[in-house]
Amino acid sequence: MRDKKISFNNLEKFLYQPSVFMILTGAALAVLLIVPWLGLNSYLMNIVVKVAIYITLALGLNILVGYTGLVSLGQAGFVAVGAYATTILTKVYGWNFFTSLIVCVVLAAAVGIVIGLPSLRLTGTYLSIITLGFGEIIRTVIIVWEPLTNGPMGIRGIPRPALGGITFTMANSGMYYLSLLLMLLVMLFCRTLVRSKTGRALRAVKGDETAAVMMGINVTYYKVLAFVLAAVISALAGSLYSTQLGYIDQNTFTFDMSTIILSIVILGGMGTLRGMVIGSIILILLPELSRSLTDYRFVIYGLILILMMRFRPQGILGWKSRLPYPIRKTVIERISGPQNQTADDGETNHA
Amino acid sequence: MLLQQIMNGVTIGMTYALIAVGYSLVFGILRLVNFSHGSVYAFGANSILFLISLNIGIIPAILIGILLTGILGVLIDKTALEPLRKKSAEGITSLITTIGVSSVITNLLIARLGSQKKAFPALFPTGEIIVGSIKFTYTQIGMLVISLALLICLLLIVERTKIGLAMRASEQNITAAKLMGINVNFVISFTFFLGGMSAAIAGTLVSSYYNMAYPNMGYTAGLKAFAAAVLGGIGSLPGSLLGGLVVGISESFAATVLGSEFRDSMAFIILICVLIIRPNGFLGKKSIKKV
Amino acid sequence: MREPLLDIKDISISFGGISAVEDVSLNISKNEIVSLIGPNGAGKTTVFNILTGVYLPDSGEIYFKGERIDRKRPQTIVKKGISRTFQNIRLFKDMQVIENVLVGTHTRTHYSLFDSTFRTRKFRKEEDEKIYKAIEILKILGLENKKDEYAGDLPYGDQRKAEIARAIATGAELILLDEPAAGMNPQETDELLNCIRYIRSLGYTILLIEHDMRVVMNISDRIYVLDDGKLIAEGLPEAVANNPRVIKAYLGGELHVGN
Numbered sequence: 030m031r032d033k034k035i036s037f038n039n040l041e042k043f044l045y046q047p048s049v050f051m052i053l054t055g056a057a058l059a060v061l062l063i064v065p066w067l068g069l070n071s072y073l074m075n076i077v078v079k080v081a082i083y084i085t086l087a088l089g090l091n092i093l094v095g096y097t098g099l100v101s102l103g104q105a106g107f108v109a110v111g112a113y114a115t116t117i118l119t120k121v122y123g124w125n126f127f128t129s130l131i132v133c134v135v136l137a138a139a140v141g142i143v144i145g146l147p148s149l150r151l152t153g154t155y156l157s158i159i160t161l162g163f164g165e166i167i168r169t170v171i172i173v174w175e176p177l178t179n180g181p182m183g184i185r186g187i188p189r190p191a192l193g194g195i196t197f198t199m200a201n202s203g204m205y206y207l208s209l210l211l212m213l214l215v216m217l218f219c220r221t222l223v224r225s226k227t228g229r230a231l232r233a234v235k236g237d238e239t240a241a242v243m244m245g246i247n248v249t250y251y252k253v254l255a256f257v258l259a260a261v262i263s264a265l266a267g268s269l270y271s272t273q274l275g276y277i278d279q280n281t282f283t284f285d286m287s288t289i290i291l292s293i294v295i296l297g298g299m300g301t302l303r304g305m306v307i308g309s310i311i312l313i314l315l316p317e318l319s320r321s322l323t324d325y326r327f328v329i330y331g332l333i334l335i336l337m338m339r340f341r342p343q344g345i346l347g348w349k350s351r352l353p354y355p356i357r358k359t360v361i362e363r364i365s366g367p368q369n370q371t372a373d374d375g376e377t378n379h380a
Numbered sequence: 381m382l383l384q385q386i387m388n389g390v391t392i393g394m395t396y397a398l399i400a401v402g403y404s405l406v407f408g409i410l411r412l413v414n415f416s417h418g419s420v421y422a423f424g425a426n427s428i429l430f431l432i433s434l435n436i437g438i439i440p441a442i443l444i445g446i447l448l449t450g451i452l453g454v455l456i457d458k459t460a461l462e463p464l465r466k467k468s469a470e471g472i473t474s475l476i477t478t479i480g481v482s483s484v485i486t487n488l489l490i491a492r493l494g495s496q497k498k499a500f501p502a503l504f505p506t507g508e509i510i511v512g513s514i515k516f517t518y519t520q521i522g523m524l525v526i527s528l529a530l531l532i533c534l535l536l537i538v539e540r541t542k543i544g545l546a547m548r549a550s551e552q553n554i555t556a557a558k559l560m561g562i563n564v565n566f567v568i569s570f571t572f573f574l575g576g577m578s579a580a581i582a583g584t585l586v587s588s589y590y591n592m593a594y595p596n597m598g599y600t601a602g603l604k605a606f607a608a609a610v611l612g613g614i615g616s617l618p619g620s621l622l623g624g625l626v627v628g629i630s631e632s633f634a635a636t637v638l639g640s641e642f643r644d645s646m647a648f649i650i651l652i653c654v655l656i657i658r659p660n661g662f663l664g665k666k667s668i669k670k671v
Numbered sequence: 672m673r674e675p676l677l678d679i680k681d682i683s684i685s686f687g688g689i690s691a692v693e694d695v696s697l698n699i700s701k702n703e704i705v706s707l708i709g710p711n712g713a714g715k716t717t718v719f720n721i722l723t724g725v726y727l728p729d730s731g732e733i734y735f736k737g738e739r740i741d742r743k744r745p746q747t748i749v750k751k752g753i754s755r756t757f758q759n760i761r762l763f764k765d766m767q768v769i770e771n772v773l774v775g776t777h778t779r780t781h782y783s784l785f786d787s788t789f790r791t792r793k794f795r796k797e798e799d800e801k802i803y804k805a806i807e808i809l810k811i812l813g814l815e816n817k818k819d820e821y822a823g824d825l826p827y828g829d830q831r832k833a834e835i836a837r838a839i840a841t842g843a844e845l846i847l848l849d850e851p852a853a854g855m856n857p858q859e860t861d862e863l864l865n866c867i868r869y870i871r872s873l874g875y876t877i878l879l880i881e882h883d884m885r886v887v888m889n890i891s892d893r894i895y896v897l898d899d900g901k902l903i904a905e906g907l908p909e910a911v912a913n914n915p916r917v918i919k920a921y922l923g924g925e926l927h928v929g930n
Contacts, residue, residue: 100472102479147656154413154475155655158606162648165603169645218788225787225794226780229766233774236763243723243761245749245778245841254784284599288483295476300765327487334480335460338473353819354769360799364806 038351045352061209065202074199075273080313081208082270087293087305088215089262094291095300096228097255098235099148100157103164104263104290109171109282110140111264112271113178116187126190126272133264141260145253152238164287171279183278187271199273208269215262216302222258224355231255232300285327289313292330295337298347307346383514385632391520392589393628394527398582399605400612400620401534402453402575408551408615409568412471415478416456417579418602419485424449424580425593426489429500438501446580453576454569456481462565482598489595497594500587523585530581534574535617543570551615600644604631607651626650674737676701676876677753677845682721682731682741691717693900694731699845699878704871706879706887709897710920715880716758718897719847723755724748735845750778754843756834758850758880764823768814768833771822772805775840805840811873812836812866828859832866845876852883864890888912896920 043049064077086104093099111133118129147159171178178184190197190207197203222228230251233241242248271277293312297304312333316326337344399421406414428445432438460477504522508515538544546567550557558564586601587593608627612619627647634646675698684692692714699705707715720726722733724745733741740748754775763771780801786794809815812832817825822833831851838846851867852860860883867890871877881887887894887908894911896904898920904911911917 098472100475147652151655153471155610157475158413158610159652159655161603162607162652165648166645169641172641173639221788221790225784225798226777226782227784227787229770229774230777232766232770233763233777236765237761239725240757240761240763241774242745243749243755243757244774244837245746246774247746288479291476291479324491325487327483328491331480331483331485331487334483335477338469338477338480339460339463342469342473349765349821351819354767354802356802357795357799360803360806363803 037348041348041350041352065205071199074202074205076314076317078199078205078208078273079270079317080309081205081212082266082273083290083293083309083313084305085208085212085215085266085269086263086290087297087309088212088219088302089259089266090290090294091299091302091305092219092222092231092262093255093259094294096223096231096235097252099252099255100153100291101160101256101259102157102284102287102291103144103160103162103167104259105282105284105286106144106160106164106167107137107140107260107263108267108270108286109167109277109279110137110260111267112277112282113171113184114264115268116184116271116277117177119188120184120186125192126188126268127192130265130268133268134261137260137264138257141257142253144260145256148252148256149249161284161287164282164284168279168282171282181278183276183281185276187275187277189272190269197272204269204273208273211265211269215265219302227251227254288327288330292334294344296333296344298344301344301347304344304346308344311345381513383512385636386629387514387516387520389629389632390625391523391628392586392632393608393625394524394531394621395582395586395589395624396601396605396608396627397621397624398527398530398578398585399601400609400624401531401617402579403606403609404612404614404617404620405538405547405571405575406568407609409547409554409571410461410465410474412461412474412478413606414456414575415475415602416481416485417478417575418598418600418605419482419489420449420453420456420576420598421579421583421601421605422489422593422595422598423452423485423583424576425500425583425587425597426493426595428580428584429498429587429593430493432501438503442584445584446577449580449583450573450577452485453572453574453579457569457572462568465565482602486595486598493595495595497592500591500593502591503584503588519589523589526581526585530578531617531621534578537574538617543567547571604644604647607647607654610651611654675699675734676703676736677722677878678734679718679722680732680734682718682728682733684717684721684726684728691900692721692728692897695897695900695902697895697902697905699876701844702871702874702876703892704867704877704879704890706881706891706894707897708881708884708887708894709903712899713897713920714900715897716849717900719755719849719880722748722847723753746778749841749843752842752844753847754838754841754845755847756831756838756849756851758853760827760830760834762822762830762833762837764821766822767819768822768825768836769802769805769809769818771833772808772818772836772840773801775837776801776804776842779842805836808836808839811839811869813862828855828863831855831863835866835870839870839875843875845878846870848877848879848881850880850882852881852886860886884912 044053069077086108090101090104093101114133114136115126115129118124118132119126144160144163148156151159172181189204195203197207230246233244233246234248234251238248274281289312293305293308296312297306297308312330316322322329399417402417403414406412424445427448428442431441431445460481461474464474464477502519504518506518508517538547546557546562549560549562550564550567554564604627605624608623609620610623611626612621612623627650630650631643631646635643677699679695679697681694681696682692683690683694695718707718709715717726721728724743728741731741732739735751735753738751740751763774780797782794782797806815806818809818812835814829814832814836817829822830825833835848835851852863855863864886867877879891891908893906894908895902896911896917903916903920904914
């Protein structure tokens with residue numbers, strides 16, 4: 030156990046040296062950009078897009094579970110809000126996909142506030158149950174609000190996003206780049222979030238709510254904010270997901286979907302960004318690749334949750350980073366005087 | 381018509397109360413929402429259906445099934461939850477573990493038995509008694525009598541027996557109970573056993589009422605029962621009964637007045653309102669915050 | 672007499688009919704070190720909880736810098752300039768020491784989520800400023816070399832100090848320390864004493880709950896003694912130590928005064 034920790038930390042130290050980190054990030058980006066030219070068939074490409082979307086979803090939930098310590102069991106509800114908002118606007122009202130995203134964000138934020146408000150009074154399990162109830166109620170709304178959602182019949186033929194005459198399809202890899210872009214933007218957002226007042230406040234709420242209050246943090250505000258951020262991110266991913274699927278109904282957004290997203294966060298390592306990537310790859314890619322497992326897919330998800338909680342609750346890639354807190358050069362110079370500045374220069378952020 | 385709706389609601393509400401007892405007892409001692417309880421209920425109904433199909437006779441099949449489900453409850457605790465208690469892990473780990481257990485049980489049932497709905501035999505003779513404008517089917521009467529008898533049994537166990545005393549002591553203060561020489565792990569296992577058995581009985585009654593059983597049946601029923609447990613004040617047995625009846629009656633009304641698609645959401649709407657307005661439920665207690 | 676920085680007038684609170692604090696009045700002048708002592712269960716921490724807005728007193732008034740604060744929320748009270756540590760350490764264990772201190776600067780950090788997301792000039796300037804300040808505070812407590820450690824991994828004594836650093840970082844003028852020397856060995860306690868004196872020399876005012884009489888007698892300008900929710904004595908350390916009521920309250924035990 031101990032050795033493993035040390036080796037993780039050495040590896041981390043190596044990886045996050047500014048030069049190594051730049052090279053690796055560059056290489057990763059390059060690989061991601063050329064994926065469409067690797068000659069993957071359309072089935073595999075669909076899975077790759079799905080993985081990117083699930084990474085985004087996990088990043089959203091991670092803000093709640095990983096940073097703020099609130100377990101949401103109703104993420105599928107937020108995904109549904111985004112998916113239906115965009116689908117209805119584009120398909121029924123003929124809006125452009127990208128314009129509809131604005132409405133989608135506003136709507137999701139509003140729903141996030143409503144779902145976050147119970148956190149005024151409720152904590153822990155009770156709050157989780159509320160989110161679960163929300164996920165179910167959204168499905169009822171979909172069924173009942175037939176004039177708008179077409180009820181249990183679902184909506185078919187969802188148009189692909191288009192901008193300035195270009196349609197983003199699977200064939201021209203537009204869908205891939207779009208989902209990649211969203212994923213990267215959300216990742217960047219989360220990275221900056223952690224190293225800011227807001228991110229610290231969220232983590233303080235997770236660490237010790239009472240102490241957070243005593244530090245002057247408006248706990249309710251930050252909990253609701255966490256819900257809003259998670260809702261908006263999930264809804265954006267949901268919009269994209271619906272155009273990928275081309276068909277949605279109330280059964281697209283079940284509790285199973287929420288379970289998968291939660292499993293990704295737990296398996297990968299809550300509170301980390303790298304964990305969301307590895308978690309999605311394992312939980313989305315692997316079952317698709319070995320079709321024989323399909324029957325037992327959710328059994329495996331369940332086992333993963335149980336075993337992880339028992340043996341590695343911090344997740345596969347969850348470990349306490351041993352990197353020094355990133356401090357800009359100017360500050361270091363101010364503290365120690367320019368003559369003896371130490372190794373840590375520039376903005377060596379880490380995820 | 382009104383009375384008839386109430387009657388239907390009461391019948392189904394009694395079974396929610398039976399499931400709610402499982403949530404309530406476990407929560408009382410462990411402060412844990414046992415998410416896997418709904419799947420335990422589904423396991424009860426489906427295993428009994430499977431046992432019946434083996435032609436060993438309905439009554440033996442039911443009894444064995446109830447016992448098996450009780451044992452399943454104990455197994456869940458022993459394999460998944462007790463190790464976490466030993467590590468004194470955070471509450472969230474146990475919650476997620478029970479979600480995992482639920483997923484495993486439900487999907488194993490689906491993988492072995494198929495996800496389709498299967499016919500469940502009627503346990504009570506067909507026929508009905510008409511009192512005034514209300515129609516009581518024999519099934520409804522049977523369900524009412526059995527549920528009520530069982531709830532009274534459970535109440536007697538908790539209030540009048542030695543193990544019940546140990547349960548209540550553990551509920552008050554688990555550490556103190558341990559220091560007093562109570563085998564807390566045994567008490568917890570016993571609680572899971574009771575919860576599992578009553579869930580299996582509820583599962584049998586409901587399946588026979590609707591004439592069907594299927595692996596996914598535990599999900600909504602479990603959530604409704606949880607709503608009932610919270611509604612009545614989780615940790616309180618009479619509360620479970622009260623909560624179960626409220627959920628049962630209100631969903632019966634929602635289905636008639638608003639349409640059947642509202643049936644399943646009703647419990648959540650009530651639950652959310654209750655949690656926000658009175659988080660401790662009707663019969664729950666309050667606690668003082670310590671710093 | 673100087674105008675008091677903090678003025679508590681006759682506060683009382685009871686829980687379920689049992690009175691926990693009864694008609695307690697207490698005042699602190701700027702730059703003083705005042706101790707609040709008393710046997711276990713005397714209501715000392717309850718006083719802290721009322722002061723910081725965790726509990727609302729049933730009656731009485733609290734003035735801080737002439738402004739009434741007894742009906743204010745904890746967040747507001749922190750902003751006004753009162754901050755505290757906890758008897759049972761409440762650090763953010765999974766955050767680095769410097770992050771804990773930065774959390775302390777929360778109420779005085781003004782950039783928005785927009786600023787931090789797009790790394791505006793305002794964000795960078797303010798963040799740099801806070802990091803600088805955080806390290807300065809850690810230097811006061813001798814923790815600057817441990818700034819990157821996780822708070823939960825620190826030795827006990829350092830955790831207590833990190834809590835003090837976090838409290839100072841809020842920009843408070845009045846720091847409430849709840850048993851800062853609990854669980855420390857004599858050497859650590861001495862360090863802590865120096866530390867507290869140094870903090871006072873920087874212009875802070877300190878209200879202290881402490882069991883260790885050596886600490887209390889050594890450092891306090893004045894002492895208040897609480898027993899069973901009521902004030903039974905107040906005054907200079909010498910006088911309090913020789914007060915028969917105080918000695919009786921400590922179960923007839925003797926108070927060990929001096930080094």
